[in-house]
Amino acid sequence: MSKQSKRIEALVYHAKPTPGKIKVIPTKKYASQRDLSLAYSPGVAEPCLEIDKNVDNVYKYTAKGNLVAVISNGTAVLGLGNIGPEASKPVMEGKGLLFKIFADIDVFDIEVNTENVDEFIETVKNISPTFGGINLEDIKAPEAFEIERRLKAELDIPVMHDDQHGTAIISAAALLNALELAEKKIGEIRIVVSGAGAAAISCTRLYKAFGVKKEHIVMLDSKGVIRTDRTNLTSQKAEFATNRKIDSLKEAMVDADVFIGLSMADIVTPEMLKSMAKDPIVFAMANPNPEIDYDLAIETREDIIMATGRSDHPNQVNNVLGFPFIFRGALDVRATKINEAMKMAAVKALSRLAKEPVPEQVNLAYNETRLTFGKDYIIPKPFDPRLIEEVPPAVAKAAIESGVAKAPIEDWDRYKNTLMERLGSDNKLVRMLLQRARTNPKRIVFAEADQLDVLKAAQIVYEEGVANPILLGRRDTILDLMTEIEFDVDVPILDPKSDEELERKNRYAKSYWEKRQRQGVTLYAAEQKMRERNYYAAMMVNEGDADGVVTGYSRSYPNVVKPMLELIGMADGVSRIATTNVMITQRGPMFLSDTSINIDPSAKDLARIARMTSNVAKMFGIEPVIAMTSYSNFGSSDNPRAGKVNDAVAFLHKAYPDMIVDGEVQTDFALNSEMLQDIFPFSKLAGRKVNTLIFPNLDAANITYKLLKELNKVESIGPIMMGMNKPVHILQLGASVDEIVNMSAIAVIDAQEREKRQQ
Numbered sequence: 001m002s003k004q005s006k007r008i009e010a011l012v013y014h015a016k017p018t019p020g021k022i023k024v025i026p027t028k029k030y031a032s033q034r035d036l037s038l039a040y041s042p043g044v045a046e047p048c049l050e051i052d053k054n055v056d057n058v059y060k061y062t063a064k065g066n067l068v069a070v071i072s073n074g075t076a077v078l079g080l081g082n083i084g085p086e087a088s089k090p091v092m093e094g095k096g097l098l099f100k101i102f103a104d105i106d107v108f109d110i111e112v113n114t115e116n117v118d119e120f121i122e123t124v125k126n127i128s129p130t131f132g133g134i135n136l137e138d139i140k141a142p143e144a145f146e147i148e149r150r151l152k153a154e155l156d157i158p159v160m161h162d163d164q165h166g167t168a169i170i171s172a173a174a175l176l177n178a179l180e181l182a183e184k185k186i187g188e189i190r191i192v193v194s195g196a197g198a199a200a201i202s203c204t205r206l207y208k209a210f211g212v213k214k215e216h217i218v219m220l221d222s223k224g225v226i227r228t229d230r231t232n233l234t235s236q237k238a239e240f241a242t243n244r245k246i247d248s249l250k251e252a253m254v255d256a257d258v259f260i261g262l263s264m265a266d267i268v269t270p271e272m273l274k275s276m277a278k279d280p281i282v283f284a285m286a287n288p289n290p291e292i293d294y295d296l297a298i299e300t301r302e303d304i305i306m307a308t309g310r311s312d313h314p315n316q317v318n319n320v321l322g323f324p325f326i327f328r329g330a331l332d333v334r335a336t337k338i339n340e341a342m343k344m345a346a347v348k349a350l351s352r353l354a355k356e357p358v359p360e361q362v363n364l365a366y367n368e369t370r371l372t373f374g375k376d377y378i379i380p381k382p383f384d385p386r387l388i389e390e391v392p393p394a395v396a397k398a399a400i401e402s403g404v405a406k407a408p409i410e411d412w413d414r415y416k417n418t419l420m421e422r423l424g425s426d427n428k429l430v431r432m433l434l435q436r437a438r439t440n441p442k443r444i445v446f447a448e449a450d451q452l453d454v455l456k457a458a459q460i461v462y463e464e465g466v467a468n469p470i471l472l473g474r475r476d477t478i479l480d481l482m483t484e485i486e487f488d489v490d491v492p493i494l495d496p497k498s499d500e501e502l503e504r505k506n507r508y509a510k511s512y513w514e515k516r517q518r519q520g521v522t523l524y525a526a527e528q529k530m531r532e533r534n535y536y537a538a539m540m541v542n543e544g545d546a547d548g549v550v551t552g553y554s555r556s557y558p559n560v561v562k563p564m565l566e567l568i569g570m571a572d573g574v575s576r577i578a579t580t581n582v583m584i585t586q587r588g589p590m591f592l593s594d595t596s597i598n599i600d601p602s603a604k605d606l607a608r609i610a611r612m613t614s615n616v617a618k619m620f621g622i623e624p625v626i627a628m629t630s631y632s633n634f635g636s637s638d639n640p641r642a643g644k645v646n647d648a649v650a651f652l653h654k655a656y657p658d659m660i661v662d663g664e665v666q667t668d669f670a671l672n673s674e675m676l677q678d679i680f681p682f683s684k685l686a687g688r689k690v691n692t693l694i695f696p697n698l699d700a701a702n703i704t705y706k707l708l709k710e711l712n713k714v715e716s717i718g719p720i721m722m723g724m725n726k727p728v729h730i731l732q733l734g735a736s737v738d739e740i741v742n743m744s745a746i747a748v749i750d751a752q753e754r755e756k757r758q759q
């Protein structure tokens with residue numbers, strides 16, 4: 001994507017469909033008059049009085065305990081400088097979004113219109129009763145130091161200037177790991193720090209606390225090397241002034257072991273890198289563009305360990321890895337501060353996590369076969385679900401031990417469970433899916449691209465780099481719609497009904513005819529068939545002109561399945577196709593099968609459906625725990641309908657003893673592990689969290705998934721086709737744009753998986 005189109009993409013992302021990135025959602029019922037009389041006057045007076053009696057009750061009756069203020073005055077926004085409060089708002093909203101998706105913390109972003117330190121402090125103090133914590137952001141040095149120091153002293157809720165401490169924590173964890181790889185001792189390294197602002201000063205202080213020697217540090221600001229003989233240094237800069245008689249970054253870099261960039265883009269040259277010591281460690285963390293381009297640095301030195309603040313290269317050293325989890329831990333024990341012990345605990349947790357085996361889910365999200373601790377993986381990835389399990393408990397423990405926790409945790413297992421559940425209902429899986437598709441996009445045919453929603457989805461997957469769409473349908477309609485939605489790019493458009501691309505169409509017809517000429521198909525009939533979009537799309541995949549198909553938006557499911565089965569067929573060893581839907585529920589992703597194809601599957605079919613669904617769950621990086629559902633429990637009914645499910649279970653237990661599957665079981669027992677454990681302790685599901693439900697027939701599966709979708713507004717991915725010979729994915733009639741986008745990502749990943757298996 002060109003710089004210009006990235007720019008437009010970013011602007012459109014922020015502008016549409018609703019300006020900005022954050023909104024407020026009520027957490028209580030508000031449907032009836034009764035609800036409103038509780039939510040507001042008169043009912044609301046009761047919690048007011050309770051809080052008036054005891055101010056700590058504010059944590060019990062209001063959102064304070066989970067609410068963080070992200071506050072800036074816009075004086076040091078990323079590496080963009082002093083661009084003012086309004087221009088800083090997108091960054092602050094962005095932090096709000098990250099707090100929410102990574103740690104389920106709610107945020108109000110607050111942009112304050114003052115550069116005066118006293119006024120700023122007064123403003124924050126005056127609004128602090130609303131919040132459980134204060135994240136100061138993008139405030140320039142040296143004012144940032146005084147603002148943070150005074151607010152910490154004067155408020156009894158955690159205050160952290162993230163550019164200082166978040167960055168220090170993440171980069172220290174990465175530095176410790178990089179030094180381990182380079183086999184260098186922290187007490188011996190020579191380090192150059194470019195930048196002497198909020199981030200650079202705090203990072204360097206923390207490195208010193210971990211053992212870097214002061215005499216081994218050279219720090220630079222916009223005026224050059226900070227030397228002891230320079231006049232008018234701030235006290236923070238003076239802390240790191242060097243006795244060495246050098247003037248420039250170029251001189252400082254000679255024989256340095258580590259470069260820390262917290263200044264601005266493109267100030268480091270390849271020559272400077274070449275002059276560094278063996279196995280140099282370079283953290284170029286200026287945002288959005290680093291001190292030296294990642295690729296240039298890698299090309300320049302083979303032995304480099306390189307990190308940037310960006311997400312599009314390995315080793316993203318960015319405070320996003322810290323603030324959500326640090327505040328989570330601090331809020332959960334009602335810490336009055338974020339102190340050194342808590343910061344150190346976060347550093348250690350992050351550094352340790354990078355050395356542990358990476359869960360398959362993370363490999364899948366980044367399309368890596370095996371991420372392992374090494375030069376390209378010195379710090380965990382932001383999408384790693386272990387971050388919320390590991391970092392907040394470490395921070396919370398340190399808060400308790402250092403005596404700043406007002407509500408210490410007693411049951412740590414329970415706490416860890418609540419942390420996991422916090423992320424259960426978000427759309428993490430969808431993010432992972434799109435992220436993974438993006439790493440190796442495939443050519444996907446959209447067989448109904450002349451339908452507005454299908455075309456919109458094709459536009460999104462194109463612009464997000466999820467897939468390379470091929471648009472099939474009436475050319476004029478497609479072109480008109482493309483103009484309407486400003487999808488102004490050069491993607492292939494093919495119209496099966498027209499006589500364009502006759503050579504291709506004839507080729508498909510001939511190939512189709514050759515396979516079926518002894519089944520009564522004439523060449524003429526084959527040519528006619530190729531005018532039909534689904535036949536044409538299927539032939540594109542068969543002939544290797546596309547990697548997958550997404551279709552079915554405007555036709556009934558069976559009408560689309562038929563041509564796909566006829567042309568593409570089932571995969572080797574498969575005797576039945578089926579579908580599964582992934583429902584993104586409060587308790588996490590749930591696989592429901594078979595939602596679209598087999599009306600009344602036999603016991604053997606049910607076993608096959610369970611087996612195929614198990615494979616799809618693994619493709620998502622999820623270890624399947626499967627309940628074979630019914631209206632009865634473990635033989636409690638002798639009706640053949642329940643018996644069928646029981647037989648399927650018996651077959652699976654025998655053929656696949658390692659599969660975690662059991663039943664027949666009612667859905668309430670399946671979903672309530674304690675109840676199951678109490679009454680059916682012998683079950684393989686007892687004490688486990690079921691994530692896959694296999695239904696006894698199509699009625700039950702289809703009704704359940706649609707009910708969840710409509711009544712509970714549960715997001716659904718699918719129906720995902722299982723058992724086809726090629727990546728063909730069929731939408732439900734009238735699927736939404738989001739559903740089509742998700743399905744396209746599935747088609748891409750399906751194609752990626754098949755490619756991997758062939759290699």
Ligand SMILES: NC(=O)C1=CN([C@@H]2O[C@H](COP(=O)(O)OP(=O)(O)OC[C@H]3O[C@@H](n4cnc5c(N)ncnc54)[C@H](OP(=O)(O)O)[C@@H]3O)[C@@H](O)[C@H]2O)C=CC1
Nearest residue numbers: 076078079141196197198199221222263286287309318319
């Ligand atoms: N990856 C991450 O997670 C994070 C990255 N950052 C990045 O760090 C940078 C600084 O942020 P922050 O500390 O908050 O901002 P500040 O405004 O507090 O500090 C900026 C510092 O950069 C110095 N500087 C400017 N130009 C140069 C130059 N050519 N050579 C050396 N130093 C220079 C300034 O010098 P002077 O003192 O003379 O003005 C100042 O000391 C930004 O690019 C920001 O995006 C920040 C936080 C987190």
Ligand SMILES: CC(=O)C(=O)O
Nearest residue numbers: 077078079163287319
């Ligand atoms: C990441 C961040 O906080 C910054 O660049 O300022």
Ligand SMILES: [Mg+2]
Nearest residue numbers: 078137138163
């Ligand atoms: Mg910042």
